[in-house]
Amino acid sequence: MPFLNWLKRRLVVIAGLLTLAYLLLPNIIVTVFSFNKPKGRFNYEWQRFSADAWKDPCGVADMCGSLSLSLQIAVWATVGATVLGTMISFALVRYRFRARGAVNSLIFLPMAMPEVVMAASLLTLFLNMGAQLGFWTILIAHIMFCLSFVVTAVKARVMSMDPRLEEAARDLYAGPVQTFLRVTLPIAAPGIAAGALLSFALSFDDFIITNFNAGSTVTFPMFVWGSAQRGTPVQINVIGTAMFLLAVLFVLFAMVLGNRRNKQKA
């Protein structure tokens, strides 16, 4: 049976590609249904082709406002978490200090905690302090849960870095600031970039923690959540499709750039 043999040799490939299809199927549906013209309030059933939503992506009340709010929060959360996280990673890799174990577990725990637990406990804190729920409480929460991921990403990079490069810089009479800016930071940059990118994605897409701590403020994920009850406008799919395409283009661009740089080096 040559067919069976062929199948046997490619079993892993076929199974892997099926999983990939499973992963991508929802994105395909989201894209296809961004061209739908639904009959009722919900965009779950295919009716007929129409590009109306693409012509008027902000045609739904409050949606683009929530999108821009989510982008703002994601940018500031990324900045905050990246700065704080990078500082922690440098301390962890480069210095010896007391209470290292406690620091490590305080960084690990938020990643090993179900989101709903962090969300609920943070809300108890805010309620007890009488804090006004809104932009700032969301930002505080996002910086908190992005921090650990930045530390993990940057730490891996700084750990694989040869400390003799910094020693060499010092031997060549570079001051501490100069050494940091011209040697350490450029080498750590890919790790920091990875951490920042992860923070942005996590913050932009966060729902559970935001749902608890947003009060009446509506971020984009919360808008989508609300629309699942009230009726899903086609524009949601337009935004989803556009984000997917932008992400793929961005990654492809970064890869082409990286390849070119590698070639230049060689």
Add this chain to the structure above:
Amino acid sequence: MSTLTEAPPPLGPAAPEEKPPRRRGRFTPYWLLLPGMLWLIVFFALPMVYQASTSVQQGSLEQGYKVTWHFATYWDALNAYWPQFLRSVCYAAAATVLCLLLGYPLAYLIAFRAGRWRNLIMILVIAPFFTSFLIRTLAWKTILADNGPVVHALNTLHVLDLTGWLGWTAGDRVLATPLAVVCGLTYNFLPFMILPLYTSLERIDGRLHEAAGDLYARPWTTFRKVTFPLSMPGVVSGTLLTFIPAAGDYVNAELLGSTDTRMIGNVIQTQFLRVLDYPTAAALSFILMAAILAMVTLYIRRSGTEDLV
């Protein structure tokens, strides 16, 4: 991933002892740690303390809450919501096993068989992350719709009869049943399984496979005796990264399930945001945290891997 390939030669980072003493270095680490640690203490650790205190309080929204060390809240909460706890653990466990079964071939494919397609497949695994997961979860409503092709096919093949008999589905529907929720959970957390699996598979020296082949091991034996044991760190961190968020999730149960598929996350969310019964909500969330930490610790001990992150 690039950090691994560009790592410095074997000499590696020198031991801390060999470092020249810094001129002003004694307090530097503490200054570097201070802001971030303060953030985590105030907004992660302190809230846990507040929550612990809330869970033993009694009172009402109007008259305020007082700490009365009312531990009975825990007992009452467990008594009232044990089915949801059990369901959360079962759904999360099912989703984790499915993620492992589905994710392993894809991670293996990317690591060993993809060739020049490797980067493209990698992008396709990560890119969906950038579309809001709520939008993607809603897409499952279309895929599993009652009159859609998937349900029709499952019906024709009498698969729904079998799953209905097992209690996973009800009647001719997939939506609003446990199967739909587990399917959504599996879908949402699959990348968290694939990425660590890929990282640990990629580190395996290809010559080990050749060596196994030279010693007359058949492909399956090679996998069982060489590849799988070496990928254990990825399996452990992948299962944890899937199980933990899946056990606390309430999005899939809410969007794809029904009142019969409510998980503990749904209960905590309702108690906190709608019923406003803070002590019960705090107690439930504390039990969930304790249960997960206990399970994770036990699991890590048993699997013998300490280097997770």
